[in-house]
Amino acid sequence: MTRQFELKELIRSxxxxxxxxxxxxxxxxxxxxxxxxxxxxxQVADSSPADARAAxxxxxxxxxxxxxxxxxxxxxxxxxxxxxxxANQHALGALISLEQGKPLAEGxxxxxxxxSYVAWFADEATRIYGDIIPQQQRGKRMTAVKEPIGVVAxxxxxxxxxxxxxxxxxxALAAGCTVVAKPAEDTPLTASALVLLAHEAxxxxxxxxxxxxxxxxAVATVADWLEDSRVRKITFTGSTPVGKYLxxxxxxxxxxxxxxxxxxAPFIVFNDADLDAAxxxxxxxxxxxxxxxxxxxxxxxxxxGVYDKFADMLSRRVAELKVAPATxxxxxxxxxxxxxxxxKIARHVDDALAHGARVLAGGKRLPELGPHYYAPTVxxxxxxxxxxxxxETFGPVVPLFRFDDEAEAVEAxxxxxxxxxxxxxxxxxxxxxxxxxxxxxxxxxxxxxxLASEAAPFGGVKESGYGREGSKYxxxxxxxxxxxxxxxxx
Ligand code: NAP
Numbered sequence: 001m002t003r004q005f006e007l008k009e010l011i012r013s014x015x016x017x018x019x020x021x022x023x024x025x026x027x028x029x030x031x032x033x034x035x036x037x038x039x040x041x042x043q044v045a046d047s048s049p050a051d052a053r054a055a056x057x058x059x060x061x062x063x064x065x066x067x068x069x070x071x072x073x074x075x076x077x078x079x080x081x082x083x084x085x086x087a088n089q090h091a092l093g094a095l096i097s098l099e100q101g102k103p104l105a106e107g108x109x110x111x112x113x114x115x116s117y118v119a120w121f122a123d124e125a126t127r128i129y130g131d132i133i134p135q136q137q138r139g140k141r142m143t144a145v146k147e148p149i150g151v152v153a154x155x156x157x158x159x160x161x162x163x164x165x166x167x168x169x170x171x172a173l174a175a176g177c178t179v180v181a182k183p184a185e186d187t188p189l190t191a192s193a194l195v196l197l198a199h200e201a202x203x204x205x206x207x208x209x210x211x212x213x214x215x216x217x218a219v220a221t222v223a224d225w226l227e228d229s230r231v232r233k234i235t236f237t238g239s240t241p242v243g244k245y246l247x248x249x250x251x252x253x254x255x256x257x258x259x260x261x262x263x264x265a266p267f268i269v270f271n272d273a274d275l276d277a278a279x280x281x282x283x284x285x286x287x288x289x290x291x292x293x294x295x296x297x298x299x300x301x302x303x304x305g306v307y308d309k310f311a312d313m314l315s316r317r318v319a320e321l322k323v324a325p326a327t328x329x330x331x332x333x334x335x336x337x338x339x340x341x342x343x344k345i346a347r348h349v350d351d352a353l354a355h356g357a358r359v360l361a362g363g364k365r366l367p368e369l370g371p372h373y374y375a376p377t378v379x380x381x382x383x384x385x386x387x388x389x390x391x392e393t394f395g396p397v398v399p400l401f402r403f404d405d406e407a408e409a410v411e412a413x414x415x416x417x418x419x420x421x422x423x424x425x426x427x428x429x430x431x432x433x434x435x436x437x438x439x440x441x442x443x444x445x446x447x448x449x450x451l452a453s454e455a456a457p458f459g460g461v462k463e464s465g466y467g468r469e470g471s472k473y474x475x476x477x478x479x480x481x482x483x484x485x486x487x488x489x490x
Contacts, residue, residue, distance in 0.1 A: 010092065017211070028217070036334065036372070060151055066173075077202045084197040099187045114163035119454070121174040156184060226255075234256075235257075239261065258465075258469070261464050262463075262464065263464050264418040268403075272427050285423060292341070301413065362378065374397075384415075453470065
């Protein structure tokens, strides 16, 4: 029988190292708060380099035995973990909403989404094939085998506290790697709960280790992993500046990196689009998690022939979105994660208004709900000199840019250092072919706003990073290829 936990049983406040819950080496703690109310949920371990080192020691010790399990033995454990996550979907969903602020339905949805990667990689564990290379010389046999890369350090952001870490830990464990992980300061509790369930599923001591740290301690703590040559890979999801820093700093021990970084997604609506579908797709893509996702459309380009109609249809729907704490069952947009996030959104909107944008919906903070709420916003007459064109707003703000022809839209869409997701709506098959080839992005939504799936490769190009999560390619980042050359056989 798969065990079900109460929400309070899932809340852990210590590090998990070598199969045990432990306070930080120096006993330091930091507060985790509910972004809706500011209430302190827990005081969790504030790690230092000593804790990072202890986690690496455990992961390095556990590596040989985990690597040597049969793939189907690892798969069995991962399937149990998946079953436990799903059996605890409601409690985990509530925990996500509590520490991250997203509406409950989205919290539960994230649990199912994260679990889907665990199930996927449990199956993929049994499909790690190598190659027999066609013979080149008599008496010589050449083969290529895939091996786990070793100890993996996973560093994750706050916006999907369960899914982002699940889609790193699951492929790492499936491949036969051991893991040290650090979640974001704002949302460590869901990650700890996930690790608790992994332990319950039978992941052996030392195979999966998690340390939590405040923003003040994160740099020094993670630096220990960057310097440690036993850590062979960094898998990171977060902002582009931090991704670049990790790439630079880990170069001294030449680690393999997967970097899922920031985006600045364009969303293009052509005159020949199905406008109802485009509005629906934009609402789904933009307002998930209050606009705090890396694949959220950040710049919406609308062709002149449908601009006014589309702006009208969209702003009516946006004005109807319900902003409320996660505990309200009708909530569609919750609080933003913290005051820094809110200040950035307000700065982007103020700057756009100063440069001539017009508010069609929202455009203001909602202090009556709490300090972290911002009204879902549509801005018309957006232009390229505005801050929100060059930077990810990471909030519920849709700026509408007007364009005349396809070449202009594609050039504007690509005019960014980023290249994660992009979207366009058109019913012209030739245009669909041209534009999907021309867009510089790792992911293209064509008449579709919901793109993520465990079966599909997720990742960016340009300064949105490298590596792919999910799909049959997702294990490659955790494997290295060994070439075996056997001679003197004849
Ligand atoms: P972030 O500031 O880069 O932080 C991400 C993680 O890195 C957190 O755990 C953070 O710890 C840690 N960190 C920050 N600075 C560090 C340093 N110098 N050394 C070691 N660790 C460090 O990003 P965020 O604000 O949490 O997340 C939002 C960003 O993530 C956006 O840009 C978004 O587009 C991107 N994102 C990308 C994807 C994708 O798949 N491409 C998915 C989701 C989000 P603290 O929490 O303690 O700062």
